[in-house]
Amino acid sequence: MKARAWLTSLVMLTALLGGGCDTETDVDLLDRVMSQRGKVRSLVHTEGCASVDQCRSVPMGAKGCGGPREYVVYCSVTTDEPALLAAIDAETQAERAYNSKTGGVSDCLFVMPPVLELAGGVCQRAGTSPSLTPTVR
Numbered sequence: 001m002k003a004r005a006w007l008t009s010l011v012m013l014t015a016l017l018g019g020g021c022d023t024e025t026d027v028d029l030l031d032r033v034m035s036q037r038g039k040v041r042s043l044v045h046t047e048g049c050a051s052v053d054q055c056r057s058v059p060m061g062a063k064g065c066g067g068p069r070e071y072v073v074y075c076s077v078t079t080d081e082p083a084l085l086a087a088i089d090a091e092t093q094a095e096r097a098y099n100s101k102t103g104g105v106s107d108c109l110f111v112m113p114p115v116l117e118l119a120g121g122v123c124q125r126a127g128t129s130p131s132l133t134p135t136v137r
Helices: 002-016 026-043 081-102
Strands: 055-060 070-075 116-119 122-125
Touching (some): 055 081, 055 116, 070 122
Antiparallel strands (some): 055 070, 116 122
């Protein structure tokens, strides 16, 4: 019984001193960010809308000094929005964790939500060609 109490005390002390079970490396965190970006990319559909009112954009990512890294443009008719928003949230949280652990820095420029347009049934940032519109890097 004394051994169990000692072990419990040791585990609690280790957690309090910051020596917990956090073994995620910088590379692991970056892999998680990239994996989540791939998931977001697979969920985004820009085609299939009948009006620009059906087009959406949502902030994604976390710059080192705050704010989103970019906005993802998608068609709300053909995109599974709950799944996309969950994937974007996971990517953003992963990028925040990576920035926090690595002391990430960025350009600190404020990224504005894009003006959206519909061209040939494809949602895009205004003034861009659908073939040139980046969705997610």
